[in-house]
Amino acid sequence: MGTRAFRRHQCLVDSSDFVEFHERGTRHRMGCAGIMSSGLLLLTLVLTVYGAAGTRNKSSSPALAEALVEKDSEIIDCHLKPEDQRSMVIFLSSFLEGTAQSTFFSMVRKLPAAKSRSVSDLKVLLIEDPGLLKSSFWNSEDPNFHQEDGLTYRKLPKSSIKVEQVKEWTRGFQGMDGGWSYDNTRDVGLGGIFDQSAFTYISIFDACASEEQAQALFELQSQGILPTVPMSIHSTNPCIKRFEKMLDEVSIVFANGGNPDILGYVFQKFAPQLGKMISSRVRSGRLLYLGRSAGSMAASIDYAYTYEPNPLLEEVLLQGDTRGLALAGSCAIRPHYGNLLWNIPTRVLQKARGQVGILTENGEGLACDQGHCFMVGKNSREGFDIFSQPTSHLPRVFEAYKFAYKKYVPPRPNLVSTCRPAAPQCGHSGLTEQSMLMLASSNFEDPDAKDAFQSLLDLQSKQHRSKVLVLDDAAFLTSAFWDERNPAFSRADGVNYLNAGLKTSQKLVREATGGFEGMDAGWIQCTECKLGLPGFPAEVFSHASAFDRCATDEQKKALFQLQSQGIAPKVQMGSLAHPECLQELEQLLEESSVLLVNSGNVDFLGYVYKVLVPDFTEKLTNRVKDGSLIFLGSGAGAILAGETFALTAAPRVELLQMLLMGDMQGLGLAGHCALRPHWSNKTRLWDITSSLYANAVGGIDIVGLQDGDVLTCSHGRCEIRGRTQKRGATTLDCADQPGFHRGRIDNAMASSFG
Structure with a gap:
């Protein structure tokens, strides 16, 4: 998922505001104290008085911190099960900021390892598989390769996959994902807490895959060549023991943003033993899971809510199965929600799959802390939902999707090859030469x-x-x-x-x-x-x-x-x-x-x-x-x-x-045309819907009519006349491209209603 860096908020609750981190400096405390929310100021004072490493009334501090974190947060019912009652997870859309940071402190203090050592001495494992298929991760000629806060293969210790091999397998890095992965050690919210020595970078696929499996993955992504070797590891693979040792040495796992399909594949299909290790440790309360974007999606109940990955990953590697680790009960995360583009498909898929779809804007996230879930971040609120009104239109829209997809089987590979022409293409037997x-x-x-x-x-x-x-x-x-x-x-x-x-x-x-x-x-x-x-x-x-x-x-x-x-x-x-x-x-x-x-x-x-x-x-x-x-x-x-x-x-x-x-x-x-009146390029409400319908109901031409046209x-x-004299623009009209694959969400819809 989108891993492009967003402008960092300069006033965050820095670790230096807390007593146990005081010796590490006060670089943000004085400048930000005046504009911090009252809840965070009070939390700062509470933790300062009691001290994470102090001796005065240790047990009361976390409970009070929890109450403060939740005070102004939107509560989310994720239908947690009994086995989730000790879990601590935070699913971020972008940065660790606002109440997400204070919640993180509260959770860290509950970890068993934090009872015997300073929080700053805890270790963090950074899982970087989501960025493995990005051009900017490997290609030094990609403009994003040199991002100041970016992450490239050079950060992976003793990488098994060589950049020369990737270049060969992808024919010069063709067909790779766009964007760039963020180096989360540079995040003030995380890097301001831990020294660089606390972090360990790892790609599970890089550490465990054979050369043949690696070649198959990159050829599938870039050229559509189907694998001829098994795409999972054997239970005797020595990397399983190595990863288990790593988990035993860390208290926090951070899964980065990027491509949720590759991370979901690694967790559930390629090395399911390792996904189970992470899940069991989180559910026992021994390990805190922190996810960013794709890392959040793959650990929630489902990561179908995306159009960015190449559909072949979902079709071939995942075999249509986008179930995640479900570390937040029945909640599924849709990060980077900044407009209405994702409102319809998220809510429709949620209803079809019996899940709770969470729309998280940048700066927001979902936290589940030992049996209860709530929004965290700058506003601690979910993104605006058009279906949240009392006169919800969701049932009607849901029926529309069901009608469109009930007999539809997506092509394989489900890639879009052409863009829509500028003029409506309504030619059909129902539209005669005499029709007016x-x-x-x-x-x-x-x-x-x-x-x-x-x-x-x-x-x-x-x-x-x-x-x-x-x-x-x-x-x-x-x-x-x-x-x-x-x-x-x-x-x-x-x-x-x-x-x-x-x-x-x-x-x-x-x-x-x-x-x-x-x-x-x-x-x-x-x-x-x-x-x-x-x-x-x-x-x-x-x-x-x-x-x-x-x-x-x-x-x-x-x-x-x-x-x-x-x-x-x-x-x-x-x-x-x-x-x-x-x-x-x-x-x-x-x-x-x-x-x-x-x-x-x-x-x-x-x-x-x-x-x-x-x-x-x-x-x-x-x-x-x-x-x-x-x-x-x-x-x-x-x-x-x-x-x-x-x-x-x-x-x-x-x-x-x-x-x-x-x-x-x-x-x-009107022949093979379907009309969507009151089209607005501002809301983008029907962008994805129109393109999905065009696929599912036989390639009809959907014309968005703006008022006055x-x-x-x-x-x-047929032609459009009026003020604009053009059809409403949609995001998904054109061919699939890096970072934008209509076929991916099309597959998810078809599997939900087929």
Whole structure:
């Protein structure tokens, strides 16, 4: 994982603030005392008074330190087991700083070795396997090789793997991981505590692998050559005894950042005996485990939460198994969390695998101290989670992933070879030469959108049809559509049940929902109420709803109870009691040259037009395909027109599960394109999701529509018009590259849902 050094905080609780380290200097104490948090100041005073090596009331100091550390920390339930009750671990994202440092002091004092010697005399074993596959670890011509705080092969004592061999096996260091590994002895939080003599560097793979195994590893990473030798060591390998001796001489193991797959492979597959040695010592309370980035991930319950390693490591060496040492119960770490890029896949994988996914920003970490876990660091808080709100969208997103991956088998090797073209690639049988569509993220007010619509009108055959039919079903579950107390109900440019001319009784809706509880938020815009469409005045717009006209009162009551309370329908929801109800709707369609499907709840929209009235839907799609009907979609209507309507996050999932039976296939009017409206390059919320869906559902082209843009289709091809006139940018559009492999997380998703 990302091992690029981050700017160090200059004011940390230095070891010199404590009595037992006083003789080593006071380089930070005076400058930082004024800005240290009150909790750390008090902890400093406590440890100064009692003294880690002192004699006054030794037993009370650690307990008080624990209380102070936890006071302002976010508590995490990692579901620790009885065997974890003596474990002491800290999983860092980057540096040992803030409350992570004070927690570290508290834990160190509980180690058996600290009872008979000064803490500064304890020994630390630095496991450096995560950096073994980095170009900067071996290649002196790599710019990162000469980082002041960097780590290279030169730090490994008596390295068995020679740099000349690595260069040969990788054809000049090609295909290696990017970034650089940090030398953690330079970290003020760790290097400020221990002398250099306290540290021992080791790579388990380097110390234990045969030359044939080493060659196989580097050729797999750089050239994709599958190993022809066993890739694990025998229980009689002498390095096992040597490593056991090392562990007996140290009190702290620090696993560095870099590639979590290589470290997980070393711990669990290559030398599982050594992984078990570490685990047993940690669980006995004899050894403190400190992990940074990849070192944290591989020791948590799962290290699937990454796109950085080469997928071949996971496929070949790990055989799809990314289970870690589980030193923090059921918690899995996602380090370097600085935006929403990892929010969706982390939470989805967490739910699929029954784990607790922890989003740790740089400067933050997770600590588990003898039976209880909590966040530590600068803020001692987990990264902001979009799914933490009461109206969590996670169940709907989870269902979307399940739909995408249920029949998907990733290619092997799962590498991406091309970038997406700039223009949407929507060519498909559902998009004919005669089809005319305009799909909007929100509205059609932008001048470019109006010009695009006029171009579609110019293409349409001269006919007597001059009306616009607006289908409002997607608004049916929106509070502002029904509730007169909602401020948005009376908006001049909004749609509600009154100006939509619905037959459904508001009283029925109010009673079924207990006063409009559990309804969708937001409001639905009235297209004709504002600027309208070129050539179509407000009087030619007709509003209708297939569900309003055709569903029985029993079906309507069941729908609103399902939406508001999650009550499963007791009536048949997939058939029409009176099919003749569609005649008037079909007549309105026949009189119209433009069809507008409005925004709102796309799952309900899909249910109505795919399950309830499929015959009517066939008529309208046929007219779109023969060019006699222009299809306009806004929001949910735009999504429904695409190949799939999976790319949305509705607040409830019951509609999808019980009415659609999990089917998210769209109408396919936009060919092989799927729409994601309200795209924002600032949040990056759908970056990974869009690329993963593009893989899993047959390579469809997912178009992120930013507000103000429209996707227009005619003559069998589609283009984006509007303010930006370009699709939303995604991080994972292009081919795999060092440090960024879409196939890695794709494999994890497929294994979770396949």
